[in-house]
Amino acid sequence: MLCARDSLPARPRRVLVAGVSGVGKSTLASRIAAITGGPHTEIDSLYHGAGWVPREDFLPDVERFTSEDAWTTEWQYPSARALLAGRADLLVWLDLPFPVTFARIVRRTLRRRLLREELWNGNVEPPLRTVFTAREHIVRWAIATRNNYRSSIPQADRENPDLIIVRLRSQKEAERWLDGPLVDASH
Structure with a gap:
């Protein structure tokens, strides 16, 4: 696993x-x-259809765009993770301290809800009170799943030996990596 200052072995095309x-x-x-x-x-x-219902075409859509020569996406949804990791050149693990992440998810959720910001396929954040009643509310989800990557990233590494993994542990590291090793590899 590489860190923010390590050079990339090649220009990434699928990230x-x-x-x-x-x-x-x-x-x-x-x-x-x-x-x-x-x-x-x-x-x-x-993934998200109208009314937050998972779209039936999710996996075929993932299959389609990952068949291309170049792409970047988020590594989410267990049903797609193996396909994504198997086709990627590079996985960037943004592993910030949980207090930073928690503050970000709360601010983002409040902003989206108060502004009634439309997300995907007409969806908006649910009422704020649902943080207390909905088990899968995004804030509760972030808390419940905060340690999942500590096992899923090493598993992806074992299952995909050609996949380069870079772990970024702070926003400062992420900025250094974007301006340094990623730019250098992309030229």
Whole structure:
């Protein structure tokens, strides 16, 4: 597993960004795509249908876009993880301290709900009171799953020996990596 200052062995073309809900995966994936030149497909937009119902075409859509030569997306949804990791060149693990992540998920959820920001396929954040009543509310989900990557990343590493994994433990490391090893490898 590489860290923020380690050089990449080659220019990445197919990139995954992993991390707990709210850590900044989509933001980082978008920035990586701008550097590497491949499109960013926000995987949540493929997964969530109207009314937060999972789309039937989710896996075929993932299969389709990952068949391309270049792409960047988030490493989410257990049903797609093996396919994604098997086709990626690089997995970037955004492993920020949980207090940072928790603050981000709370701010993002409040902003989206108060502004009634439309997310994917017409969905909006549910009422704030549902953080207390809905087991899968995004804030509760972030808390419950915060340690899952500590086992799933090493498993992906074992199952995909050619997959390069970079672990970024702070926003400062992420910025250094974007400006250093990723840019250097992408030229």
